[in-house]
Amino acid sequence: MKLYNKINRYGIIGILFMIGFIISSFVLVNTVDVASRITKENKANKAYSSKESFFLNYYGTEPLSTDNAILMMDDILKSLNELSCNVSFADVGVCVNNQIDDMFMEIVVNQKDDFILYLANEDEICSNSGTNRLYIGESLINSTIHQEGSILKVFDQQLGIGGILKNDNASNIDYRIIAFWDDCDNDFKQYLYDEMANRLCSGILRIELYSNSSIDNEINVLKLKMSELSLECEEYTPVYEGNDYQNYWYRFYNKIFISACVVFSIFTCFSLSYLWISSRKKEIATRKVHGYSNIQVFMLLISDIIKMSIPAIIISIFLELLYCIVFNDYGFFDIWFIVKLLVICAGMLVIGFLCAFNLIKKISAISPIVVIREGV
Numbered sequence: 001m002k003l004y005n006k007i008n009r010y011g012i013i014g015i016l017f018m019i020g021f022i023i024s025s026f027v028l029v030n031t032v033d034v035a036s037r038i039t040k041e042n043k044a045n046k047a048y049s050s051k052e053s054f055f056l057n058y059y060g061t062e063p064l065s066t067d068n069a070i071l072m073m074d075d076i077l078k079s080l081n082e083l084s085c086n087v088s089f090a091d092v093g094v095c096v097n098n099q100i101d102d103m104f105m106e107i108v109v110n111q112k113d114d115f116i117l118y119l120a121n122e123d124e125i126c127s128n129s130g131t132n133r134l135y136i137g138e139s140l141i142n143s144t145i146h147q148e149g150s151i152l153k154v155f156d157q158q159l160g161i162g163g164i165l166k167n168d169n170a171s172n173i174d175y176r177i178i179a180f181w182d183d184c185d186n187d188f189k190q191y192l193y194d195e196m197a198n199r200l201c202s203g204i205l206r207i208e209l210y211s212n213s214s215i216d217n218e219i220n221v222l223k224l225k226m227s228e229l230s231l232e233c234e235e236y237t238p239v240y241e242g243n244d245y246q247n248y249w250y251r252f253y254n255k256i257f258i259s260a261c262v263v264f265s266i267f268t269c270f271s272l273s274y275l276w277i278s279s280r281k282k283e284i285a286t287r288k289v290h291g292y293s294n295i296q297v298f299m300l301l302i303s304d305i306i307k308m309s310i311p312a313i314i315i316s317i318f319l320e321l322l323y324c325i326v327f328n329d330y331g332f333f334d335i336w337f338i339v340k341l342l343v344i345c346a347g348m349l350v351i352g353f354l355c356a357f358n359l360i361k362k363i364s365a366i367s368p369i370v371v372i373r374e375g376v
Contacts, residue, residue, distance in 0.1 A: 020265070021309055028316075031258045043168070056206075056226060073193050076229065087207060087208070089205070091206055094192075096154055117178070134161055134162060135164075137174025140175055157188055157191070266354070285367070309352050317341070
């Protein structure tokens, strides 16, 4: 009976108003989640204080053949190992599990600083502690063969997995593959030589220099050594700070989509609030007859909005939990969950107060005499 009275008091429009709050709250949940993921990704991308990328472009008078490129790779590797900073070959295409499309690998060839390698599980999952170990993103886990440890097939070689990388990507899509040159045997090195030589011939072989100290001197040394090999170091600035194009589009799409959803959900709440107030004209008029001032009626509406906001937040968190269960992604419920929840609560209260302030003029305009005449 008590529940029926509440439903009867708020009315159908009031119920729709609460659904609007639930939608707004759920959008806020996802907005905060996206912002949190992007913040974590930005932090991960700035793990080193100094980082530069270069394409190696051959400008010799004679065309660069694949055989000559393979021989040149020896000189390039020797030069890179002489630098006093971390150096990697980035985005080297490798064939994984006989897929038509190449995956892209980072090959760490020089580790003068402590190489930062964040793992989701510090315990190695590979039973083979010898050569050819890879460190992979969690999106590649399902591609591994689980027998005597996890194995990833690159070209025609079975490679052990040394660890799973901690996923800080905004979209939770993580197809990273990291190999350490010193961990590769001669057969796998030869395969990587061929892949890097093909990219060198195409002018898309990219190297990265990074360190927690200045690398200006190393950059100058690199350019000098590469010029001796008729190679130009073309500076490359990534269009986006991310590990793959999925993350880039996720960030771009979500910024646009979530912003549109927030505007739409607020507009929905504002529209429903007008209908809600219209459906309660008799109640407001009656309260005014019994001595309620406009401010008292307004505070009553604020109280009702708070009472509707709290269940809306709880329901939206429950919906987010269902979403996480379905997609097996619990990133929202991390150590910052309480902070995120407080931001969501504050956001919902702001939306609610805006709706209420938006109604203050309409409340003032409600005249008991006019409402009584309309009722007659």
